[in-house]
Amino acid sequence: MKRRSFIHAATAFLILPTVLKPSVSALTSGLRNRDYVFFDERFLKARHIAAAWADSSRLLGVQGGDITPLWSNGLDRTTRNQPLNLLGVTTESFHFCLRILVGEHADFDLQLARLDRNLFLWTMCTTPKATAERRHG
């Protein structure tokens, strides 16, 4: 019988949109390698920003703003297993869902800036929580 790792979100969490508004340059300056860069394929600005990171990161296009396929196809497992440096140029729903989902497995630091009406630029550094066994009766 196994126990799943306990769910508890990290500290920098739900109130970020209203309390943390670093500038775009502050978010991107000093950053080198990113494990993944997420960009919303629908928006030219997102594609351009993501392209600048193509050499050092794995680019992942977000279709229709939906996190479900990316999370289900590996990101879930990856966030449980290793620290990650993530960057995104996405809409609200993507980073909202991501921080709720990541918070179940990892502590994280999220920095967020609004680019325009649709898009947010964000960085997230995650550290997996200690895993416990999942109980299964």
Add this chain to the structure above:
Amino acid sequence: MAEPLPRGVTAERMADALGRFRKIVGGDWVFSGEKVVSYYDPYTIPNDPERYKAHAAVAPASTEQVQGIVKVANELRVPLWTVSRGKNFAYGGAAPVVSGSIVLDLSRMNRIVEVNEKFGYALVEPGVSYFDLYKDIKERGLKLWLDVPDPGWGSIVGNALDHGVGYTPYGDHFMMQCGMEVVLANGEVVRTGMGAMPGNNTWQLFKYGFGPYVDGIFSQSNFGVVTKMGIWLMPEPAGYRPYLITFPREEDIEQIVEIVRPLRLSNVIQNAATIRSLVLDAALFATKSQYYSGEGPIPDSVAKKIMADQEIGMWNFCGALYGPPPVTDALWTAIRDSFAAIPGVKFYFPQDRKRRPDILIHRADTMRGIPKLTEFGFLNWNGGGGHVGFSPVSPTTGKDAIKQFRMVSGRVREYGFDYSGLMAIGFRELHHVTVIAYDQTNPKEREKLDRLFNLLVREAAAEGYGEYRTHIHYMDTIARTYSWNDNALMKMHQTLKDALDPNGILSPGKSGIWPRHLREGAKT
């Protein structure tokens, strides 16, 4: 950061409670300080930052630990706010009604105790999400389908207790629950229905047992802490055929619902299908500014552009057929022929939809019980992320549907928002759920939303329409509308509250039910 204290609880008493909770669950599972932020409502409505703030949280791993916690809370008169997984984000998330409460976070209790393929049920703890159970069923290769609400990360127990709905023939989640284990405020553990009989093996098969059926009093309530629940699961059908029917005019809703009623009552429409508005469907995969840069709701010309682009209608009926092909063929013929009477109607199966992403392709997953998060796309429509659901219930009649639509959409648009709603079809009722998306970062917009919501509740109540579920900010408001015979129902709730939880430690204010010492307006 200073966390609030509930009225009448000193800092010393709270510290004593937290210390004793640590002894019960371990120091790692009592959260205070910065860790409490995760229990805030991400889409809080009032601009007062002190509203709905927890003091701390405690996360037990077992029923025995829950018993220990409520005993301490009772002794020290410290209020607890119970959440299963705290993912009810359109309705307050994990945030308590009473600031200073300690969140009783059951997400660590995540055992899937049993999945029974032969009889089609699962027995789960409150921390089990739809994602969890779906994965478990898939990994074990069981021929069972879940019924899921739109967000897959929610608790199966929590959603059923909050009267949530899904979209398969098992869409009424509380109807499909069978047998509970409940910790009462005094620490006693009760099993309901057949679970009350030692050695009985039908706890998850027969709901009623012997004597009064009490499971209902633990839904949307604060009379106990549900620590296990049975949920019926649908046997995998011999065939599955999702479909989409689109309608070009807003006023079509009257005729649509008149057609739906007899089909649903006779189970020709088998599932909890939905009639979804243009903006709700468009917002899943597009943002408003991609179509319209003006202020206020989108004009008709833009609506028509969206319809053409996305091959959707002003109303979109998403349903599915379940069973062997000869059965579904016959059902489809009846459905198609019934709706064909509406001018401009269009019928689609998945193979007819070429655009990606697409509403039918997405809903086809949901209507077969695949948990997802796709519906959160509507957060992006206005860009600011806030959303709240206004959810009155009406009879399944065209007259009521068009009346509700006009009442709600008129006010929503008057206040500058787009109408984004759906009518979820129960057996005899419509849940008219309007999602109002607003800019969470704009205090004036939040004030405007609050004025609008209160107006909607008053106007709906004046016409006899009541909400089935609401955000923590409106629980008192909604409860007051259920006032027949001098508030007789609320008086009965209060009698139960006083009997089962005389010290009022369990979720004070939930669904407008307050313990004796906090009644009559002295609530914060």
